[in-house]
Amino acid sequence: MPELPEVEVSRLGIAPHVEQHTMSQFIVRNPNLRWPVDARLTQLLKNALITHTSRRGKYLILHVKCVNDVRGVLMIHLGMSGSLRIVTHDTAVQKHDHIDWVFASHRLRYRDPRRFGSVLWHDETEGDYLLHPRLATLGIEPFDEAFDGGYFYERAAKRSQAIKVVLLGGEIVVGVGNIYASEVLFDSKIHPATPANQLTRRECNIIAKHVKKVLSAAIARGGSTLKDFVHSDGSSGYFQLEAHVYDRANLPCLMCKTPIEHIIQAQRATYFCPHCQPERPNK
Ligand SMILES: [Zn+2]
Numbered sequence: 001m002p003e004l005p006e007v008e009v010s011r012l013g014i015a016p017h018v019e020q021h022t023m024s025q026f027i028v029r030n031p032n033l034r035w036p037v038d039a040r041l042t043q044l045l046k047n048a049l050i051t052h053t054s055r056r057g058k059y060l061i062l063h064v065k066c067v068n069d070v071r072g073v074l075m076i077h078l079g080m081s082g083s084l085r086i087v088t089h090d091t092a093v094q095k096h097d098h099i100d101w102v103f104a105s106h107r108l109r110y111r112d113p114r115r116f117g118s119v120l121w122h123d124e125t126e127g128d129y130l131l132h133p134r135l136a137t138l139g140i141e142p143f144d145e146a147f148d149g150g151y152f153y154e155r156a157a158k159r160s161q162a163i164k165v166v167l168l169g170g171e172i173v174v175g176v177g178n179i180y181a182s183e184v185l186f187d188s189k190i191h192p193a194t195p196a197n198q199l200t201r202r203e204c205n206i207i208a209k210h211v212k213k214v215l216s217a218a219i220a221r222g223g224s225t226l227k228d229f230v231h232s233d234g235s236s237g238y239f240q241l242e243a244h245v246y247d248r249a250n251l252p253c254l255m256c257k258t259p260i261e262h263i264i265q266a267q268r269a270t271y272f273c274p275h276c277q278p279e280r281p282n283k
Pocket residue numbers: 253254255256257258273274275276277
């Protein structure tokens with residue numbers, strides 16, 4: 001499943017091929033994604049200019065200026081299996097290629113076998129896109145300057161859930177998916193079941209630092225796959241994290257050789273080292 005780093009790498013990969021490009025056509029072969037693609041878009045986006053791209057959480061945003069001066073954004077979510085590719089006009093359409101953005105010399109193509117992704121339109125006259133219902137409730141961006149240990153501590157102090165569950169929830173900070181949550185807590189030497197409101201300021205500083213570090217390392221690693229976004233066969237461009245604990249149950253901890261443990265929290269797998277991340281005594 002694409003997580004925030006994959007979405008950011010997708011954005012970096014397609015940006016040079018879509019920003020300041022005018023699309024002659026917006027082709028929807030199958031509008032039945034998680035939410036239906038607005039049927040008016042085929043007409044509205046004809047000859048529209050993509051001014052720039054951005055990202056909020058796992059939404060990749062295309063900022064659009066239409067010929068009638070209507071401005072808005074296309075909010076693309078890759079769901080479970082979505083991917084974006086730059087292809088030539090004669091690249092054969094495969095079964096799950098649902099949408100094409102057609103530019104003069106190439107196309108942006110959206111493929112999504114499981115169709116849990118979405119392409120939503122937001123007209124600027126309806127207000128700031130960041131206040132769209134899908135975006136308004138998201139936590140702060142991990143690379144936002146305002147996100148630091150103090151920010152995290154203030155909000156964690158109000159939650160009694162396990163820190164792993166709080167990180168994964170994305171209500172304080174977005175982008176810490178299931179793999180990254182285990183990795184961040186291992187790097188921070190904090191047991192994943194620790195109630196968020198028992199964390200000290202110092203521990204929150206460490207967690208915030210590692211959230212930024214783990215996610216930026218994943219994006220940097222994905223940078224080496226950027227060329228795959230262009231003229232490729234459209235195979236998945238998702239990259240593997242070099243995990244320290246995730247999916248390493250019973251294997252020796254890379255720091256201390258203790259076997260990594262595996263537990264389920266909120267129906268999701270968590271991996272941790274019981275020695276490096278000791279459970280704190282009950283207060
Ligand atoms: Zn260890």
